[in-house]
Amino acid sequence: MLNLVHLQTFQAVLETGSLSAAGKRLGYTTSAVSQQVAALERGLGVRLFERGPRSLRPTHAAERVGLVAGSLLTRVDDFEAEVRSLARGDRGRLRLGAFPTVGAQLVPRALARRAVSTRS
Structure with missing residues (x-):
């Protein structure tokens, strides 16, 4: 199974062109x-x-892996953002049960107040 930290590190090396620059960016040695x-x-x-004495050149495989890894890491970031949104209650499904009189009178006002308070 692929390790996402390894992919992130690999992407940083590709983007910076060196192991040390990638380390500085990520806070690693x-x-x-x-x-x-x-x-x-x-x-x-x-x-x-x-790898050379003072050089690091990506192989053809690295270029291909980099394309896929970039897309994959973007999707993982999107997934994490969506889960955080669900945890905060910004997204998801609200199920509500109420008596008809409450449903007709109180629920619409409560939902309207909730909508106004989340926009502020």
Whole structure:
């Protein structure tokens, strides 16, 4: 199973062009970034970067993985935002049971007040 932290770290390396810059962006050491990228490479069974003494070049596989990872990470961010919205009560389904007299008189006023207070 893919580790999302590994994918995020990989994306940062692709975007910054270096392990150390990715580490600075994410708050990790260069060694930790290197280990996460290596773990992702092992998990995927493909080399993602050609490493030189002072260089790091993405392979063709890295470019392809980067496209998919970017889309996947965006979807995960959207998912997290939606779940947070549900937890706050901003989204979801409201089920209400009431007697007809209450439903006709009090519920509409209460819902209108709730709608006004959430907009403020």
